[in-house]
Amino acid sequence: MPEAVPVAxxxxxxxxxxEPRLELAPPKxxxxxxxxxQLGVAATVAVLLVAAAxxxxxxxxxxxxxxxxxxxxxxxxAAHWFGTDQLGRDLLTRVIYGSRVSLFVAFCAVLLxxxxxxxxGVAAGYLxxxxxxxxxxxxxxxxxxxxxxxxxxLVGAIGFSMFNxxxxxxxxxxxxxxxxxxxxxxxxxxxxxxxxxxxxHASRLRIIFAHIVPNVTNTFIVLATLDIGIIIILxxxxxFLGLGVQPPMASWGGMIADGRGYLETAWWICGFxxxxxxxxxxxxxxxxxxxxxxxxxxxxxxx
Amino acid sequence: MLNYLxxxxxxxxxxxxLVTLIIFVIVRLIGDPTHLMLPPxxxxxxxxxxxxxxxxxxxxxxxxxxxxxxxxxxxLGMSYRFSRPAFGVVIEALGPTLLLTTSALGLAILIGIPLxxxxxVRRDGATDQFAKIFAVLGQAAPPFLFSLLFIKxxxxxxxxxxxxxxxxxxxxxxxTIALGWYSAAGIMRLTRSSMTEVxxxxxxxxxxxxxxxxxxxxxxxxxxxxxxPVITFTSLQFGILMGGAVSVEFVFSWPGVGRLMxxxxxxxxxxxxxxxxxxxxxxxxxxxxxxxxxxxxxDPRIRYA
Amino acid sequence: xxxILEARHLTTMxxxxxxxxVTAVDNVSLSVMPxxxxxxxxxxxxxxxxxxxxxxxxxxxxxxxxxGEVLFKGRDLAKLPQRELEKIRGREIxxxxxxxxxSLNPLLTIGDQIGEVFRYHQRVRxxxxxxxxAVEVLEKVKIPAAAERLDSYPFxxxxxxxxxxxxxxxxxxxxxxxxxxxxxxxxxxxxxxQILGLLSELQREQNxxxxxxxxxxxxxxxxxxxxxxxxxxxxxxAGPIREVFERPVHPYTVGLLEALPKLETYDRRLLAIPGxxxxxxxxxxxxxxxxxxxxxxxxxxxxxxxxxxWNGGQRRVACWLTPQRLPEPVAEMQQELANG
Numbered sequence: 001m002p003e004a005v006p007v008a009x010x011x012x013x014x015x016x017x018x019e020p021r022l023e024l025a026p027p028k029x030x031x032x033x034x035x036x037x038q039l040g041v042a043a044t045v046a047v048l049l050v051a052a053a054x055x056x057x058x059x060x061x062x063x064x065x066x067x068x069x070x071x072x073x074x075x076x077x078a079a080h081w082f083g084t085d086q087l088g089r090d091l092l093t094r095v096i097y098g099s100r101v102s103l104f105v106a107f108c109a110v111l112l113x114x115x116x117x118x119x120x121g122v123a124a125g126y127l128x129x130x131x132x133x134x135x136x137x138x139x140x141x142x143x144x145x146x147x148x149x150x151x152x153x154l155v156g157a158i159g160f161s162m163f164n165x166x167x168x169x170x171x172x173x174x175x176x177x178x179x180x181x182x183x184x185x186x187x188x189x190x191x192x193x194x195x196x197x198x199x200x201h202a203s204r205l206r207i208i209f210a211h212i213v214p215n216v217t218n219t220f221i222v223l224a225t226l227d228i229g230i231i232i233i234l235x236x237x238x239x240f241l242g243l244g245v246q247p248p249m250a251s252w253g254g255m256i257a258d259g260r261g262y263l264e265t266a267w268w269i270c271g272f273x274x275x276x277x278x279x280x281x282x283x284x285x286x287x288x289x290x291x292x293x294x295x296x297x298x299x300x301x302x303x
Numbered sequence: 304m305l306n307y308l309x310x311x312x313x314x315x316x317x318x319x320x321l322v323t324l325i326i327f328v329i330v331r332l333i334g335d336p337t338h339l340m341l342p343p344x345x346x347x348x349x350x351x352x353x354x355x356x357x358x359x360x361x362x363x364x365x366x367x368x369x370x371x372x373x374x375x376x377x378x379l380g381m382s383y384r385f386s387r388p389a390f391g392v393v394i395e396a397l398g399p400t401l402l403l404t405t406s407a408l409g410l411a412i413l414i415g416i417p418l419x420x421x422x423x424v425r426r427d428g429a430t431d432q433f434a435k436i437f438a439v440l441g442q443a444a445p446p447f448l449f450s451l452l453f454i455k456x457x458x459x460x461x462x463x464x465x466x467x468x469x470x471x472x473x474x475x476x477x478x479t480i481a482l483g484w485y486s487a488a489g490i491m492r493l494t495r496s497s498m499t500e501v502x503x504x505x506x507x508x509x510x511x512x513x514x515x516x517x518x519x520x521x522x523x524x525x526x527x528x529x530x531x532p533v534i535t536f537t538s539l540q541f542g543i544l545m546g547g548a549v550s551v552e553f554v555f556s557w558p559g560v561g562r563l564m565x566x567x568x569x570x571x572x573x574x575x576x577x578x579x580x581x582x583x584x585x586x587x588x589x590x591x592x593x594x595x596x597x598x599x600x601x602d603p604r605i606r607y608a
Numbered sequence: 609x610x611x612i613l614e615a616r617h618l619t620t621m622x623x624x625x626x627x628x629x630v631t632a633v634d635n636v637s638l639s640v641m642p643x644x645x646x647x648x649x650x651x652x653x654x655x656x657x658x659x660x661x662x663x664x665x666x667x668x669x670x671x672x673x674x675x676g677e678v679l680f681k682g683r684d685l686a687k688l689p690q691r692e693l694e695k696i697r698g699r700e701i702x703x704x705x706x707x708x709x710x711s712l713n714p715l716l717t718i719g720d721q722i723g724e725v726f727r728y729h730q731r732v733r734x735x736x737x738x739x740x741x742a743v744e745v746l747e748k749v750k751i752p753a754a755a756e757r758l759d760s761y762p763f764x765x766x767x768x769x770x771x772x773x774x775x776x777x778x779x780x781x782x783x784x785x786x787x788x789x790x791x792x793x794x795x796x797x798x799x800x801x802q803i804l805g806l807l808s809e810l811q812r813e814q815n816x817x818x819x820x821x822x823x824x825x826x827x828x829x830x831x832x833x834x835x836x837x838x839x840x841x842x843x844x845x846a847g848p849i850r851e852v853f854e855r856p857v858h859p860y861t862v863g864l865l866e867a868l869p870k871l872e873t874y875d876r877r878l879l880a881i882p883g884x885x886x887x888x889x890x891x892x893x894x895x896x897x898x899x900x901x902x903x904x905x906x907x908x909x910x911x912x913x914x915x916x917x918w919n920g921g922q923r924r925v926a927c928w929l930t931p932q933r934l935p936e937p938v939a940e941m942q943q944e945l946a947n948g
């Protein structure tokens with residue numbers, strides 16, 4: 001500590017410089033670079049997949065249905081990046097066209113489940129009472145039956161078609177959204193701006209759509225993004241088991257099922273669709289996590 | 304506590320009732336089973352006779368009533384494929400499935416919780432990085448894909464383990480891992496974030512102020528509180544595992560309820576499907592109830608409320 | 609008399625959510641005398657709580673004590689390993705947290721939580737003995753029916769009771785220093801008085817030194833002997849509390865005191881200090897308070913003020929204008945000495 005210097009040699013009042021500002025190393029930043037890399041890769045992959053699904057002819061080198069008996073079961077090569085299947089069809093092309101089905105079904109199912117479940121949840125949370133009880137009981141039932149089993153039974157019952165599949169996937173999945181939006185609505189209900197709206201005699205419908213729903217949007221986006229991965233997996237499982245999209249339409253799950261018999265000799269028939277599947281789910285999950293950090297950090301990490 | 308128990312019991316009963324209703328409706332949607340049960344030459348009159356015998360001509364409400372009564376008596380109909388009571392068929396297949404799912408859940412807990420705790424305590428350390436990769440991979444692939452991957456790698460290439468079947472411990476290894484990885488990932492992530500949250504709370508600060516040693520803080524103070532949400536989550540996992548078991552059983556030829564359901568659907572043996580789903584729903588609801596009771600025993604705030 | 613705790617040049621940095629670094633405690637020095645109460649006064653965000661946490665090594669993972677020493681009974685707490693610190697915490701230094709509702713573990717009984725202090729510091733294992741001591745301590749903080757309460761859980765207690773339990777836990781082993789971080793802010797006024805009365809009594813009985821963090825000047829004046837005023841992460845004025853409050857020198861202190869509503873002037877507008885504290889991330893070159901100060905001159909904006917001290921260093925102010933703003937007695941003495 002620097003010596004105190006009396007002001008103008010007067011012993012009563014002394015003076016010394018304040019402690020200097022130290023230039024010090026701040027606490028380390030934690031893995032932020034890694035996080036940005038993750039996010040970048042995930043976003044790039046997602047964009048690529050969606051682009052490939054929307055404009056397959058741009059990315060796919062061959063015709064997905066072009067059978068060529070001369071080229072069956074060829075390993076990956078320069079001509080066929082992903083190899084060929086048992087009918088000589090180029091696997092890369094099929095995977096790209098398959099992504100159309102997988103991604104389309106997933107997006108639709110998530111939107112349907114999300115919108116339906118979300119609205120039910122908001123209604124249950126905000127209106128309470130009978131509505132709440134009914135919605136919660138229904139949600140309990142959906143949660144009491146595993147998605148695969150529910151979907152299995154439903155598809156068995158109402159038949160195979162893409163529309164049915166989307167409906168079934170939504171029915172097996174909406175409760176997740178309902179639960180979360182319900183608890184958000186419950187807490188929003190107490191907030192001042194809602195009370196003010198009620199004081200102003202705004203109708204309940206108006207309050208729900210003008211006030212509650214916009215505030216639930218952030219959480220909804222996070223949940224929906226995270227859900228895409230889950231639905232892709234669910235659809236792939238159903239298709240693999242033969243209960244999803246039916247031939248000639250092929251999603252990744254169906255391709256993997258086809259390739260199962262060739263696991264030993266031509267593993268790429270299962271392998272590449274599987275890899276792309278994982279990549280899609282991975283990027284959806286990473287994006288969802290990143291969105292959660294930005295938009296709705298209080299959302300439980302279990303979902 | 305008694306209040307809570309009674310309430311939960313009531314809720315569960317209602318849930319089960321509603322599930323049976325839904326199953327009943329779905330199965331009726333599938334259509335008239337008499338088409339399957341009689342040879343193609345049978346006339347419409349024959350069918351009408353059969354329908355009357357089976358009680359299918361009565362009003363729907365009555366049919367539902369009969370169905371419920373049968374349920375209570377344990378009669379879930381006849382499996383047309385096995386010519387045996389469907390209930391028996393399902394129960395037989397339940398054993399292997401329970402073995403598989405319990406092993407998978409056990410594995411998930413044994414790996415997930417310690418990994419989650421270690422990651423939270425030493426954030427951004429080596430364990431944490433490993434755990435993150437483990438979790439990310441586990442949640443990116445469906446169980447059937449893992450199953451195929453493991454078969455390719457460990458059975459076909461390396462020949463360490465069999466490709467399927469049932470009976471020995473070696474049969475259990477691959478299916479358990481394929482099924483359990485996803486749950487392990489979820490449990491690990493939840494434990495980690497729950498633990499992190501708890502470690503930042505005021506009462507942990509007070510424990511540190513008191514001078515309680517770090518180890519004790521983690522295992523006595525933090526863990527107990529952190530595990531509360533994990534318990535509820537784990538009970539949810541059982542349902543997810545049952546769902547995943549369907550595809551794992553399919554790939555590994557594991558004689559469980561999942562495979563039974565698949566086969567029954569392709570063989571149009573709908574009584575078995577109905578029985579399986581009913582038994583399953585009863586099982587889950589009972590399990591959820593049990594978990595809720597355990598939770599109440601641990602958290603005093605619910606006990607006294 | 610030697611201070612029981614002396615903190616010198618404490619500097620703590622915090623890392624925010626999105627990467628920004630903030631110097632929450634900037635070169636803070638404090639001395640606490642045995643048996644006396646030091647008030648740590650300042651607005652929210654002035655760094656008072658973080659300072660306390662820094663003293664005991666209890667910063668959250670996003671924070672780090674980057675410089676300074678904390679001298680307690682001849683040892684530097686900032687340099688001690690965790691194990692040594694664990695022995696000192698709870699036994700020689702205690703701390704009461706602000707939010708009574710969340711500072712007790714919801715899943716353990718009150719008896720268990722109090723008993724831990726004896727278990728880990730005095731190695732008492734016998735359950736009956738632990739219970740006996742816990743009851744003793746609860747009675748010290750005036751909790752009725754102490755023996756039956758041992759098996760209750762925190763959620764069964766009110767805020768005031770929980771704070772008493774917190775106090776009990778901290779004073780169980782008669783520490784030499786008790787840090788109180790706004791212990792009564794979250795409580796009702798009547799309960800506040802009771803808790804403060806309790807703290808006073810305990811302080812007298814055990815000759816405890818106290819650091820009392822608060823933003824309530826009245827409370828500080830009633831309860832404490834010395835005061836350190838903090839602004840923007842720095843101490844700006846310090847000294848015996850009556851002197852500082854009766855003859856404040858630093859413009860911020862003056863502003864704080866003038867902003868207090870007074871009975872005599874109840875019909876006039878309340879005086880507020882215009883402006884807001886600077887975010888701790890943007891650090892101005894000169895005095896932190898210059899932007900809001902009515903008396904600021906050019907020098908105030910350019911360089912950080914020196915310390916001006918008198919009364920043997922007991923009274924200090926960090927303001928360039930101190931020589932002109934000296935309290936009269938001191939100013940007179942200066943004059944006399946100047947005149948020879």
